Amino acid sequence: MEDNASYRKGGEQSLIIDTISAIATPQGKGGVGIVRISGNKALSIAQKLSSRDLSTPLPRFAYYTGFTDSKAEILDEGLILYFKAPSSFTGEDVIELQAHGGVVLLDMLLARTLELGARLARPGEFTERAFLNNKLDLSQAEAILDLIESTTAVGARMAARTLRGGFSKRIHQIVESLISIRVFVESAIDFPDEEIDFLSTAEIVDRLSKLQNQFELLVAKARVGAIMRDGLTLVIAGRPNAGKSSLLNSLTGEDRAIVTEIPGTTRDLLRERIELDGIPLHIIDTAGLRDSCDSIEQEGIRRARAAMETADHILLIIDDAMESLPALAGFGLPEKIPFTVIRNKIDLSGRKPGIRDAGDFAEIAISAITGDGVEDLKKHIKHCAGMTETQEGEFIARRRHLNALQRAGVHLETALHIFHQTAGYELVSEELRQAQNCLGEITGTFTNEDLLMEIFAGFCIGK
Numbered sequence: 001m002e003d004n005a006s007y008r009k010g011g012e013q014s015l016i017i018d019t020i021s022a023i024a025t026p027q028g029k030g031g032v033g034i035v036r037i038s039g040n041k042a043l044s045i046a047q048k049l050s051s052r053d054l055s056t057p058l059p060r061f062a063y064y065t066g067f068t069d070s071k072a073e074i075l076d077e078g079l080i081l082y083f084k085a086p087s088s089f090t091g092e093d094v095i096e097l098q099a100h101g102g103v104v105l106l107d108m109l110l111a112r113t114l115e116l117g118a119r120l121a122r123p124g125e126f127t128e129r130a131f132l133n134n135k136l137d138l139s140q141a142e143a144i145l146d147l148i149e150s151t152t153a154v155g156a157r158m159a160a161r162t163l164r165g166g167f168s169k170r171i172h173q174i175v176e177s178l179i180s181i182r183v184f185v186e187s188a189i190d191f192p193d194e195e196i197d198f199l200s201t202a203e204i205v206d207r208l209s210k211l212q213n214q215f216e217l218l219v220a221k222a223r224v225g226a227i228m229r230d231g232l233t234l235v236i237a238g239r240p241n242a243g244k245s246s247l248l249n250s251l252t253g254e255d256r257a258i259v260t261e262i263p264g265t266t267r268d269l270l271r272e273r274i275e276l277d278g279i280p281l282h283i284i285d286t287a288g289l290r291d292s293c294d295s296i297e298q299e300g301i302r303r304a305r306a307a308m309e310t311a312d313h314i315l316l317i318i319d320d321a322m323e324s325l326p327a328l329a330g331f332g333l334p335e336k337i338p339f340t341v342i343r344n345k346i347d348l349s350g351r352k353p354g355i356r357d358a359g360d361f362a363e364i365a366i367s368a369i370t371g372d373g374v375e376d377l378k379k380h381i382k383h384c385a386g387m388t389e390t391q392e393g394e395f396i397a398r399r400r401h402l403n404a405l406q407r408a409g410v411h412l413e414t415a416l417h418i419f420h421q422t423a424g425y426e427l428v429s430e431e432l433r434q435a436q437n438c439l440g441e442i443t444g445t446f447t448n449e450d451l452l453m454e455i456f457a458g459f460c461i462g463k
Contacts, residue, residue, distance in 0.1 A: 020125055021118035023106050024462035030101030035109050036462060037095040037118055038126055046080050046095040052338040059084040065111055067099060076105055090126055091133030126458025131444060138444030139167050145459055146396045154278025155228045159396045169393040170218050171439050177211045178436050183431045205419050212412050219405050223452060224386035225397030231280035232385050235307050238317035240288025243344035246299055246368035247284040269303050276378060279385050289331055314339035314382050319349035344368055355380055404441045411435035
């Protein structure tokens with residue numbers, strides 16, 4: 001944080017005494033370019049560089065004016081818009097200078113604002129000030145960047161819903177339920193001998209159980225949101241010549257991988273990114289898994305196993321024309337990584353295409369060459385991503401959100417366990433407090449300065 005700024009997050013507005021300025025439009029030539037100013041000097045800066053009288057400007061009104069340099073010469077002509085605090089994006093006085101979008105021109109205009117008392121904004125500082133001034137919470141602030149960086153229409157819509165508070169509302173509902181339970185638990189600790197209508201242990205356990213169910217639903221939706229932001233990583237694994245590269249080509253719709261009858265053609269990882277009905281997919285084709293004396297192939301197999309360890313889901317492909325389902329232990333599949341068995345080459349084996357539940361995993365019969373069963377596989381991939389035919393997901397989430405939810409879930413589970421074992425109110429209260437703090441990390445009600453700087457450093461300057 002800057003030395004000349006004081007920050008206070010909570011019920012009161014942050015005290016930020018300096019004024020920042022930056023170019024808000026992307027680098028390059030364009031019809032329009034915008035320089036944004038925020039802070040208590042914003043209006044006076046605009047008045048000094050405007051060729052017209054702006055002594056009493058109306059908020060949210062566009063003024064056509066000339067932009068002048070230090071010698072009162074016109075640099076350009078354009079629009080000035082004034083957003084009066086606190087009714088602005090940052091919660092401070094905000095000025096937008098809309099000029100022609102020339103690179104040199106915008107640099108000159110920005111330099112003029114710095115001459116008049118502003119300083120150059122850090123990456124994400126406008127959004128950071130909006131957060132610090134309680135105009136939006138931390139998950140909403142992150143959603144702005146997610147909306148800008150969306151690579152699919154579905155992801156953009158989910159980011160927009162997060163920006164409007166869709167994710168935050170869910171978090172607040174859980175937090176309110178937590179607080180309600182904590183009130184009774186801590187009252188029982190503080191006033192054990194008073195005639196207060198305490199909840200019974202059974203009632204508290206019931207409330208905690210219902211809260212845990214709500215929490216699990218939230219986690220499931222957050223996982224979908226994280227996949228829509230970061231993409232689902234699919235690793236195609238299996239024996240040599242099982243059809244891994246053919247499956248990659250079938251999913252991408254292009255001849256991206258070399259396909260031959262010679263086993264072991266693929267020696268390295270081949271990565272492709274596609275979109276499946278709005279879901280970003282990162283598909284990795286790998287070297288065939290087998291014992292080999294070839295040092296190059298051995299390295300390819302090592303990389304294949306490393307890729308499997310980082311996958312969201314593994315497509316384990318076998319040659320249905322050559323073998324029945326072999327012992328899965330022989331493939332060295334990593335623990336806790338979900339997988340689907342793909343029976344490929346049914347055009348040779350004669351098996352009917354389709355999907356069946358094999359207990360711990362799904363099994364899908366396809367022909368990567370003819371395309372039979374591939375649509376079933378695509379539907380299955382969407383299901384693995386948490387998407388349904390009628391719902392595309394509610395909000396965007398990040399890995400840090402999932403981490404915070406996971407830790408909150410552990411505290412909730414521990415609180416329930418304590419109640420079942422000892423009904424120790426002090427320990428339960430502490431677990432509930434820790435769970436609440438974890439959820440507060442998502443919205444920013446409980447956070448630290450290092451996290452804020454890390455989050456907003458990922459923004460572009462001017463946003």
